[in-house]
Amino acid sequence: MANTPEDLSYTKDHEWVRTKGDEATVGITDHAQNQLGDVVYVELPKVGDKFEASEPFGSVESVKAVSEIYMPVGGKVIEVNESLNDSPEQVNEDPYGDGWMIRIKIDNPAQVDALLTAVEYEDYIKEEAAE
Amino acid sequence: MLKRTPLYDSHISIGARMVEFAGWEMPVQYSSHVNEHMAVREAAGLFDVSHMGKIEIRGSDALAFTQRITSNDVSKLEDNQVQYSTLLNDDAGILDDLLVYRLNQEYFMLVVNAGTTVSDFEWIRNQVGPANAEVHNTSSAFALLALQGPQAEAILQPLTDHMLDRIPYYWSQRVHVDGIECHVSRTGYTGEDGFEIACYAVDARRLWNRLLITGSDRGLIPCGLAARNTLRLEAAYRLYGHDIDETTTPLEAGLGWVVKLAKGAFIGREALVKQKEEGLKRKLVGFEVLDRAPARDGYPMLLGDEQVGTVTSGSPAPYLKKNIGLAYVSVEHTSVGTELSVGIRGRNVPCRIVETPFHKRARKYD
Numbered sequence: 001m002a003n004t005p006e007d008l009s010y011t012k013d014h015e016w017v018r019t020k021g022d023e024a025t026v027g028i029t030d031h032a033q034n035q036l037g038d039v040v041y042v043e044l045p046k047v048g049d050k051f052e053a054s055e056p057f058g059s060v061e062s063v064k065a066v067s068e069i070y071m072p073v074g075g076k077v078i079e080v081n082e083s084l085n086d087s088p089e090q091v092n093e094d095p096y097g098d099g100w101m102i103r104i105k106i107d108n109p110a111q112v113d114a115l116l117t118a119v120e121y122e123d124y125i126k127e128e129a130a131e
Numbered sequence: 132m133l134k135r136t137p138l139y140d141s142h143i144s145i146g147a148r149m150v151e152f153a154g155w156e157m158p159v160q161y162s163s164h165v166n167e168h169m170a171v172r173e174a175a176g177l178f179d180v181s182h183m184g185k186i187e188i189r190g191s192d193a194l195a196f197t198q199r200i201t202s203n204d205v206s207k208l209e210d211n212q213v214q215y216s217t218l219l220n221d222d223a224g225i226l227d228d229l230l231v232y233r234l235n236q237e238y239f240m241l242v243v244n245a246g247t248t249v250s251d252f253e254w255i256r257n258q259v260g261p262a263n264a265e266v267h268n269t270s271s272a273f274a275l276l277a278l279q280g281p282q283a284e285a286i287l288q289p290l291t292d293h294m295l296d297r298i299p300y301y302w303s304q305r306v307h308v309d310g311i312e313c314h315v316s317r318t319g320y321t322g323e324d325g326f327e328i329a330c331y332a333v334d335a336r337r338l339w340n341r342l343l344i345t346g347s348d349r350g351l352i353p354c355g356l357a358a359r360n361t362l363r364l365e366a367a368y369r370l371y372g373h374d375i376d377e378t379t380t381p382l383e384a385g386l387g388w389v390v391k392l393a394k395g396a397f398i399g400r401e402a403l404v405k406q407k408e409e410g411l412k413r414k415l416v417g418f419e420v421l422d423r424a425p426a427r428d429g430y431p432m433l434l435g436d437e438q439v440g441t442v443t444s445g446s447p448a449p450y451l452k453k454n455i456g457l458a459y460v461s462v463e464h465t466s467v468g469t470e471l472s473v474g475i476r477g478r479n480v481p482c483r484i485v486e487t488p489f490h491k492r493a494r495k496y497d
Contacts, residue, residue, distance in 0.1 A: 037357070038165045040447045041423050043476070059476065061425055063164050063447045064357045085423070 002031035002125065005096055009112060010121035013054075013070040016096060019112055026072060027100040028060060028091065031125050036062040039091040042084040044101060049077045053111055057102065060091060073111035075104035136181035137274045137335035147355060153246030155182040158355040167358035168449040171321050172490075174350025175280030177342055178359055180320075180327070181335065183275050184248025186241040186255060187267045196264040197239045200255055200398055201231060202381055204391040208233040213301045213316050216389050217381045218243075218251060219399030223406065224377035225384065227251050228369060230318060232303060242275070242327075244371045258398070274335030278342060278351075279325030279362075281492075286346040287315075287326060295326075309341045320359060322366025322490050364455065365448050367417055367487035373428060374415060374443040374457050382406055383459070384415045385487075413440065414465045417487035420445075420454035420473060422480045431474040432458045432482075439464050442473060448489060455489050456482075 004010070009017045014032035018025045033039065041061040051057045056068040057077070080102050084090060091099040106112065116124060133156040142149065147158035158179065161167065170176045188197055198205040203216035212233055218226040227247045232240040243251045252268040259266060278287060284295050293306040295315075303316030311334045319325040330338050343351060360370070369375045375384045382390065382403060390403055420426050425447045432440030445456030456473075464471060467486055472479040 037160065038163060038449075041425060043424065061447070063168075063361060063449055064159075066425070066427055 002029065002034060002122075003096075004030065004118045004122050006118045008096065008118065009072070009115035010118065011070065011072045011115060012124060015070060015072050017072045017112065017115060019106070019109075022106050022109060023078065023103060024073065024075070024106055024112070025100050025103050027095055028069060029121070030095045032067075033092045033095045033099070036060065036067060037064055038062055039088045042088050042091060042101065044080045044084065045077050047077050047080060051075065051077075060088075069101065071104075072115055073104075074107040076107075077102050078105050079103040134182070136179055137332040138179045138181060138339050141336055141339055142179065142353075145353065147353070150356070152356055153182065153244070155245055157182060158353070159357045160355040161353045164355075164357040164361070165449045167352060167354040168361050170350060170352045171280045171323055171354060171358065171362055172450045173281070175278060175282040175286055175325070175346055176321075176354035176358065177339070177346065177351055178277040178279065178354050179274075179339070180277050180359075181274040181332075182245035184241075184243040184245060184251065184268070184270045185273055185275075185329070186243060186248070186252055187269050188239040188241065188255075188264050189237060189267070190262070190264040191237055192262040192264045193237045193239050194233075196259065196262045197231060197241075198394065198397065200258055201229070202391065202397060202399065202403075203231070203389040204394040205231060205233070205239070206394065210235050211303050213303055213318055214389075215301075217375075217386060218255075219381070219397075219402075220377060221398060221402065223380040223382075223399035223402035225371075225375045225379055225381060226254060226377060228371055228375060228386070230316075232314075232316070246372060272332060273329050274332050274338075276328045276330070276335070276339060276342065277319055277321075277325065278328060278346075279319045279321040279354075280323050280351075282346070282349040282351065283323070283325040286342065286349050286351055287328075290341065290345060291315075298326075308338060311338050313338070320366075320368055321362040322368070322488060323362075323492055361446055361449055364444050364446055364457070365450055365488070365490040367457065367489055369415070369457070370444055379415075379459070380406060383411055383413055411462050413459045414462050415443070415457055416460050416465045416484050417489060418456055418458055418471070418473070418482045419485050419489075420456070420480060420482045422454070422475075424475045424478075424480055425454040426456045426473045426475065426480075426482065432460050433472040433474050433479055434464060436479075438474075439471065445473075451489055453489075457487075460484070
């Protein structure tokens with residue numbers, strides 16, 4: 001069973017968001033890394049890039065496939081996890097910790113309220129599996 | 132409704148992740164894609180490839196008929212010998228790539244791709260004409276297991292009385308494996324030594340379980356389609372529907388070695404002769420990406436900003452630890468060492484044309 005920390009918010013595209021004031025850290029969920037398999041490459045944006053909510057900001061690749069990563073809420077990139085260049089496997093090993101991807105400054109904090117809670121996200125992946 | 136192999140329940144019971152493949156519900160991965168890939172390179176892996184089609188050709192004209200519908204020279208085969216070949220249309224477009232087993236001169240078995248089994252069968256049947264050849268689709272009667280890797284022979288030998296070292300590369304033999312009637316060939320799609328083992332569908336579970344239990348001491352693990360794909364790509368084996376299809380010819384695909392123009396008439400021959408005279412416009416080549424970003428199927432091959440080709444198979448190579456691929460490229464840019472780019476999400480990433488196969492094992496039996 002995938003690990004889904006309760007203090008984070010989630011998207012249906014399998015990103016997680018940890019907010020602190022008007023800043024947020026973004027990564028992909030344990031469920032997502034498990035589905036992808038061994039991550040070998042992560043392509044991330046540059047600091048200063050701006051994205052709307054639901055816009056792709058990068059991609060994560062396993063041996064098998066490439067998946068886009070989507071912006072949970074609109075905002076500006078203020079930091080990227082450079083260590084994923086050399087150690088992309090951190091996305092598998094510690095998706096909510098060392099495997100984080102970007103930090104952003106949130107445009108509109110109200111968008112965070114529209115994200116899924118841990119319980120809602122777990123229900124969603126159960127529904128997805130049942131399809 | 133997706134088709135299931137006789138081993139479906141076995142896969143579910145050990146937690147395989149199942150996916151749709153060519154109309155079949157198949158295991159894509161059991162434990163980890165990379166672990167499964169490495170097991171085959173370093174020890175052994177067991178694959179369920181029962182989805183592959185099996186088409187029998189029987190009758191007094193079986194040899195001549197098989198010769199006419201395939202591009203390689205079937206007359207060179209002895210009983211129990213196996214041959215890689217292509218099935219072509221009149222334009223020399225590849226309808227399928229396949230293994231031809233000569234069981235005897237009046238009995239040939241074709242092992243074809245899952246997604247093309249029905250169309251191959253219909254097409255082959257329509258070519259028979261007055262020839263004394265019966266064509267049967269026997270796919271569902273048999274299961275097919277692939278035991279692949281340097282430990283394959285050591286794992287299989289204790290289960291049979293037949294001396295496996297007497298089965299050379301691309302030969303086969305009817306043998307009993309743990310009392311189960313099987314047809315074993317030293318063939319595979321991984322670039323390692325190993326066997327493909329056909330048995331009756333009813334015996335498949337027992338054979339599968341027996342092999343997994345016997346082989347576990349030697350590092351044998353079940354392997355899914357994901358590992359099978361990256362293993363075959365490291366060996367530069369073509370994948371039907373990706374690297375080859377009806378729009379490509381064996382000459383373009385670098386499969387000239389299975390085209391025997393001198394053998395006499397066969398379907399597609401005239402088109403191949405013409406293509407040879409006119410010269411090829413494009414060729415399938417192997418390339419290495421000189422960057423961390425993997426190339427994927429469909430990405431453009433570029434010279435500056437001009438597109439000179441298209442990737443047909445691209446992936447990270449788990450054993451070689453490089454990003455590799457196969458691509459059709461305009462013939463003037465196909466010499467080994469040529470530097471091109473591959474377009475990855477709008478970025479021109481450098482790559483280089485290299486020799487294939489990317490991975491070559493030390494072959495004990497050639």
